[in-house]
Amino acid sequence: MSKPAKTHKIKMMEEQLAKKLNRQVVGSLVGCVHCGMCNDCCHYVLTHPDDPKMTPSYKADQVRKLFKANHDWTGSVFPWWVGADKVPLTDDDLDTLKDVAFGTCTNCRRCTINCPMGVDTATLNRIMRGLLTNVGVMPEGVRVVSKDQWELGNQMGVLKEDYIDTLEWMSEELEEDLGHGEAEIPIDKAGAKIMYAINPREVKYDPRTIKEAALIFWAAGEDWTMPSEGWDNTNFGLFSGDDGLGGACAKREYDKARELGVDKIVISECGHGYRSTRHEGVNWSGEAEPFPMESSVMTMLSYVKEGKIVVDPTKNTKRVTFHDSCNNARSCGFYEEPRELLRLVTTDFQEMYPNRAEGFCCTGGGGAMSMSEYTPRRLKSGEVKANQIRETGAEIVVTSCHNCVDGLGDIIKHYELGCEVKQLVDLVADALVLEECAVMKKRPVTAAKIEVTEAPAAKVPEAAPAVAVDLPLAGRKILVVDDEEDIRIFLVTVFEDAGAEVIEASDGDECIAKAKAEKPDLISLDLSMPGKSGVDAFVELRKTPETEEIPVCVVTGHPEFRQVIYDRPVPPPEGYLNKPVDEDKLVSYVAHIIETKDEKES
Amino acid sequence: MHESSSLLHTAEVVHWAALIIMAVVYSLRLRWLFSFKPGADKSAPGAPDRTDKKRGAFYSVFNVAMPWSMESTRKGFVFYLTFVVFHLGIVAGISLAFLSTITPNFVAKPAFAWIIGSTLFLAFLVAIYRIFRRLLRPVMRLISTPDDYFSLFMLTVWFGLGVLTQAHMAGVQGFESVVFLVAYLYLTSFFLLYVPFSKISHYLYYPFTRIWIGRALGHRGSYPIVRG
Numbered sequence: 001m002s003k004p005a006k007t008h009k010i011k012m013m014e015e016q017l018a019k020k021l022n023r024q025v026v027g028s029l030v031g032c033v034h035c036g037m038c039n040d041c042c043h044y045v046l047t048h049p050d051d052p053k054m055t056p057s058y059k060a061d062q063v064r065k066l067f068k069a070n071h072d073w074t075g076s077v078f079p080w081w082v083g084a085d086k087v088p089l090t091d092d093d094l095d096t097l098k099d100v101a102f103g104t105c106t107n108c109r110r111c112t113i114n115c116p117m118g119v120d121t122a123t124l125n126r127i128m129r130g131l132l133t134n135v136g137v138m139p140e141g142v143r144v145v146s147k148d149q150w151e152l153g154n155q156m157g158v159l160k161e162d163y164i165d166t167l168e169w170m171s172e173e174l175e176e177d178l179g180h181g182e183a184e185i186p187i188d189k190a191g192a193k194i195m196y197a198i199n200p201r202e203v204k205y206d207p208r209t210i211k212e213a214a215l216i217f218w219a220a221g222e223d224w225t226m227p228s229e230g231w232d233n234t235n236f237g238l239f240s241g242d243d244g245l246g247g248a249c250a251k252r253e254y255d256k257a258r259e260l261g262v263d264k265i266v267i268s269e270c271g272h273g274y275r276s277t278r279h280e281g282v283n284w285s286g287e288a289e290p291f292p293m294e295s296s297v298m299t300m301l302s303y304v305k306e307g308k309i310v311v312d313p314t315k316n317t318k319r320v321t322f323h324d325s326c327n328n329a330r331s332c333g334f335y336e337e338p339r340e341l342l343r344l345v346t347t348d349f350q351e352m353y354p355n356r357a358e359g360f361c362c363t364g365g366g367g368a369m370s371m372s373e374y375t376p377r378r379l380k381s382g383e384v385k386a387n388q389i390r391e392t393g394a395e396i397v398v399t400s401c402h403n404c405v406d407g408l409g410d411i412i413k414h415y416e417l418g419c420e421v422k423q424l425v426d427l428v429a430d431a432l433v434l435e436e437c438a439v440m441k442k443r444p445v446t447a448a449k450i451e452v453t454e455a456p457a458a459k460v461p462e463a464a465p466a467v468a469v470d471l472p473l474a475g476r477k478i479l480v481v482d483d484e485e486d487i488r489i490f491l492v493t494v495f496e497d498a499g500a501e502v503i504e505a506s507d508g509d510e511c512i513a514k515a516k517a518e519k520p521d522l523i524s525l526d527l528s529m530p531g532k533s534g535v536d537a538f539v540e541l542r543k544t545p546e547t548e549e550i551p552v553c554v555v556t557g558h559p560e561f562r563q564v565i566y567d568r569p570v571p572p573p574e575g576y577l578n579k580p581v582d583e584d585k586l587v588s589y590v591a592h593i594i595e596t597k598d599e600k601e602s
Numbered sequence: 603m604h605e606s607s608s609l610l611h612t613a614e615v616v617h618w619a620a621l622i623i624m625a626v627v628y629s630l631r632l633r634w635l636f637s638f639k640p641g642a643d644k645s646a647p648g649a650p651d652r653t654d655k656k657r658g659a660f661y662s663v664f665n666v667a668m669p670w671s672m673e674s675t676r677k678g679f680v681f682y683l684t685f686v687v688f689h690l691g692i693v694a695g696i697s698l699a700f701l702s703t704i705t706p707n708f709v710a711k712p713a714f715a716w717i718i719g720s721t722l723f724l725a726f727l728v729a730i731y732r733i734f735r736r737l738l739r740p741v742m743r744l745i746s747t748p749d750d751y752f753s754l755f756m757l758t759v760w761f762g763l764g765v766l767t768q769a770h771m772a773g774v775q776g777f778e779s780v781v782f783l784v785a786y787l788y789l790t791s792f793f794l795l796y797v798p799f800s801k802i803s804h805y806l807y808y809p810f811t812r813i814w815i816g817r818a819l820g821h822r823g824s825y826p827i828v829r830g
Contacts, residue, residue: 021638022639023810024814027810030635031808032804033750034801035685037678037681055741055744073799082748082801083747112815113819114673116665116674116685117804118814282645283645287644332822333649333819333823333824334648334649334823335828336652351830355830356829358673
């Protein structure tokens with residue numbers, strides 16, 4: 001039977017491959033001896049022992065076959081002899097390749113450091129991703145996120161006004177915490193020493209980290225700013241293999257830093273953001289080290305060492321362990337600073353084994369959080385990390401990466417580990433002794449010791465009468481949708497205590513009916529429900545004219561439904577919170593979503 | 603006797619000719635590898651206080667002798683040992699092939715014969731184990747090509763024939779026939795010609811791949827590996 005002719009996409013991939021070849025890549029392509037030693041180093045292999053296709057060399061062989069068929073002596077003449085006869089030929093083959101390259105590897109590079117031949121298997125997998133992306137074959141989540149990053153300058157589609165609004169919101173919260181407005185977040189301050197670039201997840205789902213960082217910068221007396229553009233330190237080009245996107249994202253940051261005339265870019269705690277901005281972006285954009293760049297962990301550590309901020313480790317007494325982001329540890333050699341800082345701000349640090357460059361992936365790397373179709377496999381592969389965490393006995397898993405926060409959060413929930421995930425910025429902010437920090441030494445101390453970790457929304461002066469007008473959700477109508485009665489009661493109580501009028505629904509159909517009838521100010525939506533699921537209900541809400549404008553805050557315990565954020569045929573939800581949810585965070589978050597909508601309408 | 607000498611002489615000529623051809627093909631192979639542009643990392647060093655490109659490259663090249671440096675060799679120490687024996691067998695086999703034509707009297711010395719013969723025998727056993735490993739483990743079957751099987755099979759034959767040839771060279775009773783040596787030299791010649799086109803050429807690339815990954819990770823700060 002004759003083979004089908006190569007499709008246009010395959011030919012394009014072959015052309016692209018030729019452009020991606022350099023000595024190091026070719027060395028990795030010809031150097032593999034198929035010894036299988038990379039096998040037991042991969043978390044996918046260890047958790048899928050009956051599936052030989054999980055082995056790293058098989059994944060790398062997908063691009064190796066293309067190379068051998070087109071560039072290698074033996075492969076060109078006798079392709080079957082070296083396995084180069086099994087190259088992809090049809091577009092269906094490309095779908096299979098997509099599942100291999102995106103769905104069975106997080107590009108964590110653990111196989112690379114365990115290869116006796118020095119083959120960089122993860123880089124080969126990234127090349128395959130790039131070839132597929134170039135011909136439009138990629139998971140839907142990767143497509144949406146890449147599009148957002150190309151068009152809006154950030155991977156979560158955050159509009160500029162929403163970003164600025166969030167920074168102003170955090171400035172207001174800081175003012176409430178501190179009793180003065182001196183810690184206001186500076187935006188586009190020309191000539192500042194530091195430009196602080198963040199992960200869009202912070203704006204969209206965890207703005208408290210921005211507030212905490214701002215507090216630390218202020219406490220240290222730092223001359224800093226956040227840019228109005230070029231603020232996204234993340235880079236989906238690293239995940240999709242698209243060097244063009246990678247270069248464009250990095251250049252936005254560098255250009256903005258140049259425009260502002262800052263001395264240094266400080267990158268918030270994000271593993272791939274650090275790698276992309278600090279290292280790969282330099283190469284992709286063709287700029288030879290445009291600025292000094294460092295992780296915010298290094299900045300915070302230097303503040304403590306230089307005495308600019310004073311920390312009290314006894315404020316963090318729970319047992320903590322540290323998870324190394326693969327991008328930080330394996331690809332950037334960045335693993336000692338977070339440990340040093342952790343020891344300064346906590347009292348009970350327990351190392352996780354293996355660690356540093358040998359640590360296992362959290363399963364959230366390589367853009368895996370945006371590929372919800374692979375979530376069940378990803379969660380299964382998390383068993384290795386779950387066992388690592390369990391053995392430490394830690395109550396808190398600390399990491400310096402937002403993807404790891406989500407990846408670890410999913411694992412902790414899935415394997416019922418009963419601990420929480422935090423970042424260094426959370427712990428440093430918790431441990432601050434503000435009255436002894438640099439900024440307080442320069443001014444008369446008037447403020448009492450400030451408890452910075454307390455969420456502002458929960459702060460109701462004891463003496464103040466509990467009148468409805470002072471409550472954050474006073475006059476608001478909220479529809480709570482959840483099939484579990486206990487959770488519904490909890491949410492209703494929290495919202496009612498915050499002053500809201502609350503209506504309830506226990507499934508998707510009821511949700512849609514009540515949303516149309518009651519026109520709530522916000523819907524708190526569970527995703528996993530019997531009958532019409534929350535995902536289907538969400539899409540219908542968005543597609544129905546009477547309900548499309550109602551803000552939705554997803555409150556879910558099922559990470560596999562994260563597709564409503566990434567893999568979306570409709571605009572994403574305004575908020576997304578994982579169960580169990582913190583009461584104060586829930587109220588302040590929901591209040592902010594409603595206020596933002598009000599401001600837009602006015 | 604005269605016929606045997608003629609056979610041996612021809613085998614030796616073929617053997618040396620094959621060596622020259624291999625050297626030429628290897629030169630072309632390296633020229634091909636270096637025809638690709640070098641990959642450059644323009645970013646600032648990741649951890650200059652701790653390591654750099656040179657340290658990374660040095661560590662990387664010599665990690666073959668540091669089984670503790672990689673988890674794969676730490677945990678798979680027995681497999682690492684088989685790797686060592688297998689490759690020492692190749693060194694022994696090559697030594698036997700060339701020394702038997704240059705200085706047969708030295709090869710016949712008992713000490714040499716014992717060292718080379720036993721190394722080749724152990725390598726032969728390891729090679730058989732490797733054949734079964736490749737055939738029986740689904741993962742290995744999935745990633746193996748005809749070249750992988752053929753190279754391993756032929757090396758196994760070569761090790762086995764090497765043991766017999768060493769016995770012949772040492773004058774062991776029952777191995778007097780020169781056919782062992784002639785066959786061994788022809789098989790070695792075959793390898794010299796075949797290797798540049800097969801997976802066995804990995805040893806040509808090995809120093810480069812290890813230096814390059816070592817420089818890359820040394821520059822970033824993650825080589826040498828630090829454990830704590």
